[in-house]
Amino acid sequence: MTAFDQSVLDQLHLSEIDQVSFFKRDEVTTDLICCEVTVGDKVWFFHEEGExxxxxxxxxxxxxxxxxDWFSAVSQPPFAECQTIAFRR
Known part of the structure; x- marks a missing residue:
């Protein structure tokens, strides 16, 4: 998802979130920090360049x-595959 607004956050009720994980994608010259939010059987995808x-x-x-400390755990070392779970119910 590249951009979202309050209507998306309204669907991400804190009491219903099962897991939040962060990972990065190697974009050749940079890393892109990404986030997956699991709510029931639905997985929402976001990335740091999204509005x-x-x-x-x-x-x-x-x-x-x-x-x-999720950011430091997922961002280092550069260009290496890293995944961090920031929350799990």
Whole structure:
């Protein structure tokens, strides 16, 4: 998903989120940080270049037990495959 608004966040009820994972994609000259949010049998995909990324992160950070160090865990080392689970119910 490249852009989203409040209507998307309204569908991501914190009490219904099962898992939030972050990973990065090698885009040849840069890494693209991506996020998958699992709600029931639906997986929502977002990435850092999408409009609303910061709003999404603020929303998700309200989850109980949120892993606040997710960025450092997924971003290093550069161009290496990394996946981090920031929340799991």
């Amino acid at each position: 609303g990324w910061d709003v999404l992160l603020v929303h998700l950070s309200k989850l109980p037990g949120w892993r606040s």
